[in-house]
Amino acid sequence: TELRLSHQWSTNDIRHKVAQMVADEVAAADVDLDIKIFPSKSLFPATEQYKPLSRGQLDMTVLPLSYAGGQQPAYNLTLMPGLIKNHDHAARMNDSEFMQRIESIMAEDDVMVLVHGYLAGGFAGKDKCISSPDDVAGMQLRAAGKAFEQMLAKAGGSIASMASSEIYTAMQTGVLDGANTSSSSFVSYRLYEQVKCYTPAGDVALWFMYQPLLMNKDAFDDLNEAQQEALRAASANAQAYYLEEAKKEDAESVRVFTEAGVEIKQMSAEEFDAWRAMATESSYKSFVEDTPDGQELLDLALSVQ
Amino acid sequence: MDPLTLGALVALITIVVLFSGVSVATGLLIVSAGFLFAFDGLRSLELMPEVFFGDLNSFALLSIPMFVIMGSAISSTRAGADLYEALDRWLTRVPGGLVISNLGACALFAAMSGSSPATCAAIGKMGIPEMRKRGYPDGVAAGSIAAGGTLGILIPPSVTMIVYGIATETSIGRLFLAGVIPGLLLMGLFMAWSIYSTWRQQAFSGALEARSFSWKEKFEILPRVLPFLLIIAGVLYSMYGGVATPSETAAVGALLCLLIAIIIYRLWSPKSLWVVLRDSTRESVMILFIIGAAAVFSYMLSSLYITQTIAAAIGDLDVNRWVLMALINVFLLVAGFFLPPVAVILMAAPVLLPVITTAGFDPYWFAVILTINMEIGLISPPVGLNLYVINGIAPDIKLKTILLGSLPYVGCMILAIILLAIFPGLATWLPNLVMGDAI
Amino acid sequence: MILIAVLLTCQMIWVRKINNASTVWQTETVIYLMIAATLIGLPYVQRARGHVSVDLLPLLLPAKAAKALSMVTLVAAIGVMGIMFFYGLELWLVTWEKGWRSETVWGPRLWIPYLAMPVGFGLFILQLIADLVAVATGLDTLHTDERKH
Ligand code: NA
Numbered sequence: 001t002e003l004r005l006s007h008q009w010s011t012n013d014i015r016h017k018v019a020q021m022v023a024d025e026v027a028a029a030d031v032d033l034d035i036k037i038f039p040s041k042s043l044f045p046a047t048e049q050y051k052p053l054s055r056g057q058l059d060m061t062v063l064p065l066s067y068a069g070g071q072q073p074a075y076n077l078t079l080m081p082g083l084i085k086n087h088d089h090a091a092r093m094n095d096s097e098f099m100q101r102i103e104s105i106m107a108e109d110d111v112m113v114l115v116h117g118y119l120a121g122g123f124a125g126k127d128k129c130i131s132s133p134d135d136v137a138g139m140q141l142r143a144a145g146k147a148f149e150q151m152l153a154k155a156g157g158s159i160a161s162m163a164s165s166e167i168y169t170a171m172q173t174g175v176l177d178g179a180n181t182s183s184s185s186f187v188s189y190r191l192y193e194q195v196k197c198y199t200p201a202g203d204v205a206l207w208f209m210y211q212p213l214l215m216n217k218d219a220f221d222d223l224n225e226a227q228q229e230a231l232r233a234a235s236a237n238a239q240a241y242y243l244e245e246a247k248k249e250d251a252e253s254v255r256v257f258t259e260a261g262v263e264i265k266q267m268s269a270e271e272f273d274a275w276r277a278m279a280t281e282s283s284y285k286s287f288v289e290d291t292p293d294g295q296e297l298l299d300l301a302l303s304v305q
Numbered sequence: 306m307d308p309l310t311l312g313a314l315v316a317l318i319t320i321v322v323l324f325s326g327v328s329v330a331t332g333l334l335i336v337s338a339g340f341l342f343a344f345d346g347l348r349s350l351e352l353m354p355e356v357f358f359g360d361l362n363s364f365a366l367l368s369i370p371m372f373v374i375m376g377s378a379i380s381s382t383r384a385g386a387d388l389y390e391a392l393d394r395w396l397t398r399v400p401g402g403l404v405i406s407n408l409g410a411c412a413l414f415a416a417m418s419g420s421s422p423a424t425c426a427a428i429g430k431m432g433i434p435e436m437r438k439r440g441y442p443d444g445v446a447a448g449s450i451a452a453g454g455t456l457g458i459l460i461p462p463s464v465t466m467i468v469y470g471i472a473t474e475t476s477i478g479r480l481f482l483a484g485v486i487p488g489l490l491l492m493g494l495f496m497a498w499s500i501y502s503t504w505r506q507q508a509f510s511g512a513l514e515a516r517s518f519s520w521k522e523k524f525e526i527l528p529r530v531l532p533f534l535l536i537i538a539g540v541l542y543s544m545y546g547g548v549a550t551p552s553e554t555a556a557v558g559a560l561l562c563l564l565i566a567i568i569i570y571r572l573w574s575p576k577s578l579w580v581v582l583r584d585s586t587r588e589s590v591m592i593l594f595i596i597g598a599a600a601v602f603s604y605m606l607s608s609l610y611i612t613q614t615i616a617a618a619i620g621d622l623d624v625n626r627w628v629l630m631a632l633i634n635v636f637l638l639v640a641g642f643f644l645p646p647v648a649v650i651l652m653a654a655p656v657l658l659p660v661i662t663t664a665g666f667d668p669y670w671f672a673v674i675l676t677i678n679m680e681i682g683l684i685s686p687p688v689g690l691n692l693y694v695i696n697g698i699a700p701d702i703k704l705k706t707i708l709l710g711s712l713p714y715v716g717c718m719i720l721a722i723i724l725l726a727i728f729p730g731l732a733t734w735l736p737n738l739v740m741g742d743a744i
Numbered sequence: 745m746i747l748i749a750v751l752l753t754c755q756m757i758w759v760r761k762i763n764n765a766s767t768v769w770q771t772e773t774v775i776y777l778m779i780a781a782t783l784i785g786l787p788y789v790q791r792a793r794g795h796v797s798v799d800l801l802p803l804l805l806p807a808k809a810a811k812a813l814s815m816v817t818l819v820a821a822i823g824v825m826g827i828m829f830f831y832g833l834e835l836w837l838v839t840w841e842k843g844w845r846s847e848t849v850w851g852p853r854l855w856i857p858y859l860a861m862p863v864g865f866g867l868f869i870l871q872l873i874a875d876l877v878a879v880a881t882g883l884d885t886l887h888t889d890e891r892k893h
């Protein structure tokens with residue numbers, strides 16, 4: 001049996017490695033299951049993968065679930081400022097009632113999770129540090145995700161949308177004063193050449209994005225028991241690897257930025273709370289308004305300790 | 306069927322279908338649908354509109370219609386004639402001065418327009434009749450404009466560089482800068498050839514009369530070139546001065562061109578504005594349709610695992626990197642004979658780029674090489690857009706004469722490719738200077 | 745529509761630079777305008793013979809065979825546009841029924857931009873059919889005349 005897995009990342013990316021690991025282990029299990037990976041958007045544009053997945057035209061993908069927030073508003077909770085504090089907290093999230101609810105919503109679209117995983121990110125400013133909401137007033141900012149845009153706007157920043165690949169030039173020419181993106185993007189786009197101060201994901205971080213390896217449920221059900229078992233076993237190993245590597249990426253970004261002479265400013269617990277208050281009045285509020293059972297889902301997510 | 310055989314079959318059928326007179330975009334869709342249905346079943350066919358829409362759903366693509374508007378707004382005014390006239394008055398003493406001023410005008414115009422046919426049309430409308438009137442052979446007159454027009458996609462802004470940037474996720478601003486020096490180099494080579502061939506012709510016939518202009522005449526024309534400089538300065542400022550991202554800059558340029566066309570050249574009748582918008586809509590729709598169709602085509606290639614297999618095969622070729630580069634050049638050249646630049650870049654760039662970078666070549670340098678190959682395609686049959694534009698401007702010059710006239714310029718381009726291979730710094734020095742070392 | 749897109753993009757840069765304000769809805773609007781203009785422009789450009797094509801085979805073939813070939817390609821074109829139209833329509837219906845929105849702060853309903861696909865490809869089919877009829881009845885001499893010089 002051949003399964004097709006599409007994703008948008010390059011082959012050096014941790015998310016590709018997670019997919020590759022599942023594919024390799026399944027192949028090694030010798031259960032007549034072959035996972036063919038199409039990396040770097042070679043099959044579908046980045047944001048156009050959930051639809052074919054749910055309609056069975058694609059078997060597997062690794063993607064930020066919030067990309068499908070337009071189809072299932074509840075998914076927007078998987079990229080919400082301040083819901084998750086650090087990677088261990090994120091791992092506890094995966095076993096929570098909240099995640100069960102999200103998975104039951106996926107099941108409506110005929111989608112299931114094989115590997116849970118989060119990546120974290122931080123903020124960087126061209127001329128000054130961005131660690132508390134007071135810092136962003138009057139700045140031109142690029143944020144990753146709509147909930148972050150809403151929160152930053154609430155804090156007095158202005159939002160310019162652009163692809164992460166454009167941040168470097170935009171900062172260089174002065175279109176942007178600051179940006180929020182993932183730890184790995186900060187490094188791979190060499191933003192340390194442009195910024196003065198970096199606020200990484202540390203003991204507390206605002207930006208966590210849920211990026212699971214998903215599979216079409218019918219495709220999974222069509223497999224025989226040995227194949228399903230091999231897939232589950234490989235996924236469990238990949239999930240452990242994913243968590244470790246995600247932590248390493250944050251540390252690696254701090255190392256690279258420090259080496260480049262960029263000032264590192266950790267976010268304090270008080271600043272985290274101030275951001276969360278800001279988010280409560282902006283992104284949380286608009287999420288609850290737009291989503292059926294929004295308040296209940298939000299409370300469930302906030303209740304995970 | 307193994308993917309390589311399948312790939313050969315796709316290539317063969319694509320060529321036949323594209324030669325059948327069907328439009329390029331439609332042809333690509335037909336081939337894609339056929340192969341998807343035959344080898345991948347219905348579930349892939351269902352996805353065609355989604356892939357098409359998803360690919361066009363990109364902000365960077367928006368700069369294409371914008372740069373097209375820039376070109377057609379300006380080419381509908383007297384601006385091209387003014388520019389050309391000014392250069393002519395200043396360069397009459399040089400042997401082959403008229404040809405040189407035409408090429409200079411092409412280069413300057415190219416700095417505003419992102420498209421080669423637009424450059425060709427704008428300068429050619431004025432330049433070709435003038436050159437013929439003053440005794441230049443038809444071949445030189447038509448050839449120099451056809452070749453000069455190709456500078457439109459090398460000197461920034463450039464529609465094809467944008468397409469390359471999108472397809473390979475490279476920085477568009479950096480790509481633009483990489484094209485500047487090679488563009489000027491090409492212009493220089495074109496000029497050198499023109500002087501040489503005019504000098505040779507003169508020795509035979511002496512038909513080229515010299516004219517002279519007074520200093521007064523030389524200076525009074527200068528203000529009429531100002532609008533050009535204004536547009537170029539405006540675009541450069543907004544791109545590198547922190548006003549807008551490269552993809553947004555196109556809108557600034559388009560608006561500037563429209564405003565200048567309306568205010569300075571009094572293009573305010575709704576009818577003539579309508580013509581500008583109609584022509585640019587026509588060209589943009591054509592390009593964007595090819596882009597969407599090429600997305601479906603590359604989805605098909607990828608879905609049938611052809612792209613991946615070919616890339617792996619090229620990667621496994623155990624040859625010297627320069628042999629590899631030469632092979633790639635031949636491939637691009639042949640593809641350029643048949644297909645418009647945008648289509649070639651969309652299909653080839655994503656496949657070739659990993660191979661290129663693995664072999665240690667710079668992706669920005671390669672973009673310039675690729676673009677010059679595409680320029681050759683623009684002035685070579687059977688699909689040579691510039692040839693047809695010239696044919697449209699000067700219908701009484703035979704296509705064959707145009708073609709023979711532009712052949713020496715093809716030689717100049719091949720020389721430029723060789724020079725770039727020996728001195729890669731020609732392409733990489735300026736972007737590194739302005740934007741720091743490449744990522 | 746493209747003109748509106750130009751003006752909107754400039755307005756966006758202006759708002760960001762001068763008023764230092766957020767630009768949320770402009771980016772998306774201009775992209776959708778461009779897509780709509782492209783799709784709805786297809787039939788017009790077909791009529792104006794604005795799509796690039798390579799007439800190599802028809803030039804090599806005798807007139808009768810060339811005519812047959814052009815009918816075959818037109819039928820194939822109609823077929824493939826039919827696929828684009830049909831699945832485009834289906835996709836549009838899904839976005840409409842499920843109330844899908846785009847994943848941005850502005851979050852417009854996706855059925856609006858997706859509507860351009862069935863409309864554009866539908867009109868394109870009609871134009872292609874008109875072309876087919878013209879070729880079949882021999883009205884399309886303009887095409888062949890142009891090529892002679
Ligand atoms: Na140009």
Ligand code: NA
Pocket residue numbers: 641642643644681682683684685686687688689690
């Ligand atoms: Na050609």
